[in-house]
Amino acid sequence: xxxxxxxxxxxxxxxxxxxxxxxxxxxxxxxxxxxxxxxxxxxxxxxxxxxxxxxxxxxxxxxxxxxxxxxxxxxxxxxxxxxxxxxxxxxxxxxxxxxxxxxxxxxxxxxxxxxxxxxxxxxxxxxxxxxxxxxxxxxxxxxxxxxxxxxxxxxxx
Amino acid sequence: xxxxxxxxxxxxxxxxxxxxxxxxxxxxxxxxxxxxxxxxxxxxxxxxxxxxxxxxxxxxxxxxxxxxxxxxxxxxxxxxxxxxxxxxxxxxxxxxxxxxxxxxxx
Numbered sequence: 001x002x003x004x005x006x007x008x009x010x011x012x013x014x015x016x017x018x019x020x021x022x023x024x025x026x027x028x029x030x031x032x033x034x035x036x037x038x039x040x041x042x043x044x045x046x047x048x049x050x051x052x053x054x055x056x057x058x059x060x061x062x063x064x065x066x067x068x069x070x071x072x073x074x075x076x077x078x079x080x081x082x083x084x085x086x087x088x089x090x091x092x093x094x095x096x097x098x099x100x101x102x103x104x105x106x107x108x109x110x111x112x113x114x115x116x117x118x119x120x121x122x123x124x125x126x127x128x129x130x131x132x133x134x135x136x137x138x139x140x141x142x143x144x145x146x147x148x149x150x151x152x153x154x155x156x157x
Numbered sequence: 158x159x160x161x162x163x164x165x166x167x168x169x170x171x172x173x174x175x176x177x178x179x180x181x182x183x184x185x186x187x188x189x190x191x192x193x194x195x196x197x198x199x200x201x202x203x204x205x206x207x208x209x210x211x212x213x214x215x216x217x218x219x220x221x222x223x224x225x226x227x228x229x230x231x232x233x234x235x236x237x238x239x240x241x242x243x244x245x246x247x248x249x250x251x252x253x254x255x256x257x258x259x260x261x262x263x
Binding site for chain 2: 025067068069072077092095097099101102103104105106108109110111113114115116117118119120150
């Protein structure tokens with residue numbers, strides 16, 4: 001027969017196990033997404049050095065609804081045939097897939113400035129990387145707080 | 158019902174940088190959501206958006222599931238000559254929508 005003392009010990013142990021199991025899952029998912037994010041960045045930049053500057057990423061710092069977040073990117077560039085922005089990539093750290101959008105520009109763009117609306121799953125970093133015609137990479141990042149996730153049905157998994 | 162709305166100035170000076178705003182009707186189903194029975198809803202998104210000016214490509218975007226439903230995109234171009242600006246969105250399940258606008262350049 002189970003005594004009251006044994007019961008309490010067992011109950012406490014199972015409760016503890018359940019809490020640790022839950023606490024383990026979240027960092028795993030976060031770590032996986034972080035790895036996917038780093039891999040996506042490497043795929044774009046290769047071994048080239050990504051320098052901060054030139055790029056201006058504009059995202060609201062506090063987002064009520066992650067389903068439609070206004071995002072704009074502008075890059076300082078004369079946009080001539082000799083010196084222009086080739087591609088602007090946008091990545092997020094916490095979405096199930098790190099890529100957000102890649103836009104290809106050229107000297108006929110006139111200005112390197114785009115705007116769109118994106119989905120964000122969780123509070124984290126958004127990064128914009130611009131690839132210039134001389135092969136250099138420049139970036140800007142923004143920290144955002146998301147109160148309502150875009151992937152509400154899945155929770156954050 | 159219209160599938161795409163495009164905002165381009167009807168007239169422009171030669172060499173002027175004009176802003177183009179586009180909006181297209183599409184649910185952008187991410188492929189990460191589930192039904193109440195737990196089945197994964199298949200991905201259905203627009204993957205590519207291309208803009209051509211008198212046949213020459215001036216803008217191209219690769220979209221991913223992280224783009225909000227009814228994709229909105231703003232970009233700029235230099236008004237070089239009178240003619241047409243054509244837009245094409247294509248994606249999963251054979252989705253393709255085109256739109257053209259005329260521009261007159263003084």
